[in-house]
Amino acid sequence: NIEVYERDGVYQIIATEIAPLGVGVMHVQLEQTKKKLEKMGVFDVNIKKKIPLVPKKIAVVTSLTAAALQDIIHIAERRYPVCNIEVYPAQVQGTAAAQTICKALSSADKSGADTIILARGGGSSEDLMVFNDEAVALSVYACNTPVISAVGHETDTTLADYAADMRAPTPSAAAEIATPDKSDILNAVRLLRQKLDKAMELKLDKAVSQIESCDKLLKLYSPEKRLEQSEKAVCDLEKRLSQIMERRLEKLSVKLDGYVSSLNILSPFNILGRGYAIVQKDESVVDSVSMLNVGDEVDIKLSDGSVSANITFVK
The missing domain is CATH 3.40.50.280 (Cobalamin-binding domain)
Incomplete structure (x- = not known):
């Protein structure tokens, strides 16, 4: 504002705002705007x-x-x-x-x-x-x-x-x-392809190894394998049973031969061979004269046959 003192002819300028001229004004305004936006978080790097x-x-x-x-x-x-x-x-x-x-x-x-x-x-x-x-x-x-x-x-x-x-x-x-850069992408793709090929190769090798392991386990525990094992076990049992039966029969045969020998030793027919005879009446062995009467018919067994006779007297 301008005030004039007429008596003295003096002019007085009253300044209500002071700002730099030209570029200085724009710089001040720019700094004010920058601070305002900073407070609002517009420039926050986070x-x-x-x-x-x-x-x-x-x-x-x-x-x-x-x-x-x-x-x-x-x-x-x-x-x-x-x-x-x-x-x-x-x-x-x-x-x-x-x-x-x-x-x-x-x-x-x-x-x-x-x-x-x-x-x-x-x-x-x-x-x-x-x-x-x-x-x-x-x-x-x-x-x-x-x-x-x-x-x-x-x-x-x-x-x-x-x-x-x-x-x-x-x-x-x-x-x-x-x-x-497309060249960087192509290089990255080539590298990824190499890694992918290697990963696939490792995965396939692992899968083949697993399949081979599974195949071995299947063969080991398959019904066919179990049947073969059972068949072998049956054959082994048959052999063992046959051996046991043979040994058993041999023992029984030896035992039977012993019984036969004992029977032969005790057999009355062996006594007949030494000149003795067996007298029977009505198919009963006569071991006492009291069992006979005059006129009875008896059978006399000898070592090589038998004859019939009538009792003429009892002594």
Whole structure:
């Protein structure tokens, strides 16, 4: 405000706010916004999302006429040609730039992309000021999809860089970060195939060994094997039984011969051979004269036959 003292012709300027002129004003505002976002946790490194190693689709938020877009597409096609690149156009400078960037980020986040690249080529500090806009930083922070910020040159740093999950020094570097090198993937595939072949070979060897073990066990405990064992056991038992029976018969034969010898020794027929005879009456042996009467008929057995006789007298 200006106050005038008419009497003395003195003008007095009353300052209600003091701020640096030009770039200084923007710097102060930037620091204030940065502190505000820090308190909100927008720059918290603990919540940064990992960039997918093998993306299927990458969303690029930049100007359609930017050289950075061609760099990203060229590098992505060279490194990982199977990846789909979708471009979400936005103004990267001017008064409406912040609004278009926020809208493009929202659309890219909903597209199902694996990674978002927010890119702009080099420029002056004033050209990059849109990426220091609070709304842009919050839009980057709000994305559920991992965001790589590649704004300006390697020495340029914006609030969008701090809010992003990863900062790339250049758009070309962002493309390299977002895509794997196909040669590395092919080498990894070859290595995995070798490991898989070796694992399969070991697994097959183990399976063959198990089958052979099972086959041995089946042969060992199979009904056929048990029948063979039983058959052998029966044959062994038959042999043992035959041997036992032979020994038993031999013993009985010897015993029988002893009985025969004893009988022969005690047999009355042996006595007949020495001149004796056996007298029988009515098939009963006569061992006393009292058993006979005159006129009785008797049989007399001799060693070589028998004769009949009549009793004429009893003495």
